[in-house]
Amino acid sequence: MTKFSDLKLDPKVLKAVEDAGYETPTPIQAGAIPPALEGRDVLGIAQTGTGKTASFTLPMISLLKRGRARARMPRSLVLAPTRELAAQVAENFDTYAKHTKLTKALLIGGVSFGEQDKLIDRGVDVLIATPGRLLDHFERGKLLLTGVQIMVVDEADRMLDMGFIPDIERIFQLTPFTRQTLFFSATMAPEIERITNTFLSNPEKIEVARAATTGENITQGVLMFKPSRRDRAATEKRDMLRRLIEREGEACTNAIIFCNRKVDVDVVAKSLKKHGYNAEPIHGDLDQSQRMRTLAGFRDGSIKFLIASDVAARGLDIPAVSHVFNYDVPSHAEDYVHRIGRTGRAGRSGVALMICAPVDEKNLADIERLVQNQIPRLDALEGTATPAAEEAEETAESKPSRSRSRSRSRSRSNSEEPAAEAPEPQEAEAPRSEEKSSSRRSGRGRRDGGDRDRGGNTPTGLGDHLPDFIARSFDDRQETPEAG
DNA sequence: AAAAAAC
Numbered sequence: 001m002t003k004f005s006d007l008k009l010d011p012k013v014l015k016a017v018e019d020a021g022y023e024t025p026t027p028i029q030a031g032a033i034p035p036a037l038e039g040r041d042v043l044g045i046a047q048t049g050t051g052k053t054a055s056f057t058l059p060m061i062s063l064l065k066r067g068r069a070r071a072r073m074p075r076s077l078v079l080a081p082t083r084e085l086a087a088q089v090a091e092n093f094d095t096y097a098k099h100t101k102l103t104k105a106l107l108i109g110g111v112s113f114g115e116q117d118k119l120i121d122r123g124v125d126v127l128i129a130t131p132g133r134l135l136d137h138f139e140r141g142k143l144l145l146t147g148v149q150i151m152v153v154d155e156a157d158r159m160l161d162m163g164f165i166p167d168i169e170r171i172f173q174l175t176p177f178t179r180q181t182l183f184f185s186a187t188m189a190p191e192i193e194r195i196t197n198t199f200l201s202n203p204e205k206i207e208v209a210r211a212a213t214t215g216e217n218i219t220q221g222v223l224m225f226k227p228s229r230r231d232r233a234a235t236e237k238r239d240m241l242r243r244l245i246e247r248e249g250e251a252c253t254n255a256i257i258f259c260n261r262k263v264d265v266d267v268v269a270k271s272l273k274k275h276g277y278n279a280e281p282i283h284g285d286l287d288q289s290q291r292m293r294t295l296a297g298f299r300d301g302s303i304k305f306l307i308a309s310d311v312a313a314r315g316l317d318i319p320a321v322s323h324v325f326n327y328d329v330p331s332h333a334e335d336y337v338h339r340i341g342r343t344g345r346a347g348r349s350g351v352a353l354m355i356c357a358p359v360d361e362k363n364l365a366d367i368e369r370l371v372q373n374q375i376p377r378l379d380a381l382e383g384t385a386t387p388a389a390e391e392a393e394e395t396a397e398s399k400p401s402r403s404r405s406r407s408r409s410r411s412r413s414n415s416e417e418p419a420a421e422a423p424e425p426q427e428a429e430a431p432r433s434e435e436k437s438s439s440r441r442s443g444r445g446r447r448d449g450g451d452r453d454r455g456g457n458t459p460t461g462l463g464d465h466l467p468d469f470i471a472r473s474f475d476d477r478q479e480t481p482e483a484g
Numbered sequence: 485a486a487a488a489a490a491c
Contacts, residue, residue, distance in 0.1 A: 082488065109490055132490040139490095162488050260486060284488055310487050331485070 002030045008037055010062035012099040017058065020095055026051030031206035033059050036182055041203035043196055044184040048155075048317060049341070050208055053092045056152045056182045060126065061097045063150060063180075069103060069123035073147030077175065078128045079168065081158045083108040083288060084295060084316055089154065090128045102126060109133045110288030117142055131159070131167035138174065145174040156185035156192050158314055165191060172199045218344035222354045222364065223378040237355060238271045241327055244353055245277075245305075248323060251351070254298070255323035256306045258313065258339050260331060268327055269307040283309035314338045326354035329363045333370040353378070 004017050004025055025033065028046045036042050036059035046052050060076055069075050080086040090106040097104070105119035107129035120127075120143055127134070137143045151172070153159070159168055181200050185192050196203065225240055227233035245252060257272075259265045262283040269281035280294045280303050291311075297303035299318060306312065307327075313335055324343045330336050336354075344350025354375070356364050368374055 130489060132488095136490050158488090164489075167489090262487075313487090335487095 007033050007058075008062075009033070009058055010065050010100075012065065013058055013062050013096055016096045016098050017054075019098075022054075026055075027208040028052055028206060029055040029058070031208065032056065032182070032204075035204035036060075036180075037062060039063070039180055041180060041200045042182045043200060043203040043205045044182070045186070045188060045205070045207040046184060047186040047341070048314065052154070052184055053089055053317075054096070056154070056184070057089070057092050057096050060150055060152070060182075061093070061100060061102060064102055064125050065100055067125075069125045070147060071123045072120055072142065073123065073144045074105070074120070074127035075125050075147055076127065076150040076152070077134075077145065077148050077171075078126065078152040078154060079131055079134070079159075079171065080128070080154045081130065081162055081164060082311060083110060083130055084291065084311070085155060086128050086130050087292065088317060093126055093128065097126075104128060107133045107137060108288070109136075110291075113137075113140075131164045131171065134171065135167060145171070146176055148175040148179050150180045150182065151175055152182045152184075154184050155314065156183060156195070157187045157189060160189060160191055165195065169195065169199075217348065218340055218350045218352050220340065220352045220354075220375050221378040222356050222375045223380070225355050225357050227357070233357070234267075237327070237357065238268060240355055241268065241325065242272070242275060242277075244325060244355070245323075248351065248353075251322060253322040254301065254304050254306075254320070255325055256308050256312060256318070256321055256339075256342050257325040257327050258308055258310070258330070260309075260328040262309050264327065265307050265309050269305075272305060272307065277305055278303060279305035279307055281307045282312055284311050310335060310339075312342070314341075316342075318342060320348065322350065324350070324352040326352070329354060329356050329360035329367070331363050333363070333366040336367045337371065 002025060003023055004014060007025065007030075009017070028044055028050045032042050032044050032055040036056065042056075044052065044055060046055075056078070060078075064075055067075065078086075078089050080089055086106060086108050090104060093104050102125040103119070103123070104126040105116055105124045105128070107116050107120075107127060109130060109132055116133075116137065120137065134143075138145065153168060156168075159165060181203070183196055183200055183203070223240065223244065225237060227236045241257070245255070257268060257279075259268055262285050265281045265283045269279050272279040280297065282291055282294045286294075294303065294306070295316070295318075298306045306318075310330070312318075313330075321343045324340050326336070326339060330339060340350075340352035343352055354364075364375070
């Protein structure tokens with residue numbers, strides 16, 4: 001098996017890798033590092049959780065090690081779609097460049113220009129940026145991209161979703177034609193393929209499945225929510241969320257709760273706090289320093305519940321999240337996969353539970369079509385969606401830690417250590433004749449498939465590695481106009 | 485209809 005020491009990395013980089021405790025590269029690293037070190041363009045098709053970041057930072061540092069930066073002319077450029085992701089790359093760079101003298105600057109919005117300007121003026125080897133802020137610097141005449149030898153585009157498919165592709169094209173055109181390009185995307189949408197055809201030169205293509213997971217070890221469930229009265233819907237939904245959390249009991253060590261709208265992120269966070277939960281919001285309207293603080297707190301465990309918009313749905317490397325709660329059904333089906341992918345990482349088991357209001361049912365259907373499976377319906381939670389809910393808001397429920405273990409202990413036992421048994425074909429649950437949910441299955445039945453009829457070789461759950469829509473490479477995309 | 489990202 002390949003070791004990092006076989007990869008011809010610079011000795012100082014190798015040392016830093018060893019310091020960090022790594023010996024064996026992940027598949028994307030083993031695939032991307034050698035061609036990158038040879039100066040070739042790389043097209044990496046991989047998601048977060050695959051070790052993607054190191055697959056470009058390690059060769060970059062090795063290649064840049066000799067040579068010096070000139071003022072205002074960075075020697076390399078990394079582009080990421082969100083500020084947090086850019087910051088994450090910067091941390092990664094610090095880790096692996098610690099034995100070198102390479103310098104870096106992080107150019108993201110939401111912070112003042114002053115410090116960034118100073119660094120650029122002095123000259124940096126590596127510039128890590130979100131596209132908007134980078135172009136802003138460029139337009140102010142503070143920055144020359146003609147010295148860029150290596151350019152990295154990370155999470156290109158998300159850049160596409162966010163409308164950054166024109167910016168990316170522009171930035172490409174500002175850099176020398178002779179640069180080396182390392183380009184990463186989780187999927188190969190036609191637009192992405194067009195970009196790679198235009199700006200990459202005979203790239204080495206490396207495609208890897210997601211690391212060890214995508215649902216195989218994620219227990220999913222959806223709770224159909226019907227408010228008793230229109231004007232109580234919001235209150236009752238928050239109440240339902242708390243019950244959902246409580247029912248998971250101690251198995252829920254930390255969780256991300258996704259909402260579709262920023263206002264709801266704020267409202268839900270405030271409500272949870274009021275009820276004694278250790279919760280903080282994160283979304284794009286909060287100022288950057290707070291976003292950073294919150295994320296750091298969530299990572300180090302001082303914050304237990306992160307209430308998030310889709311700013312946190314992809315890419316952020318938050319290890320060991322036991323639960324993901326979808327307070328809203330995401331309106332883009334792919335976002336569901338990204339959101340629940342925040343749990344069950346690195347081979348751990350995870351639980352992903354979602355609340356579905358009547359208006360969300362169409363979106364739920366879209367998701368189920370996408371993942372080609374039905375998400376198990378959870379039994380209605382006792383006492384919810386009834387007029388009693390509003391009292392609950394004020395009284396008894398305010399003690400989240402209170403044990404209400406009756407239904408929980410059982411449900412737990414099902415999902416507690418699925419990791420060990422996950423590899424099994426798993427059908428203990430019997431063929432199950434489709435239909436309405438609220439049978440006695442406590443809902444936590446793992447994606448028990450049961451829909452072999454839904455098309456030839458239907459994957460069960462999200463499949464062994466990753467969903468079909470993600471796995472599909474661009475060749476397929478071009479030739480298969482979407483069977484259904 | 486919303487989120488992200490530039491001021």
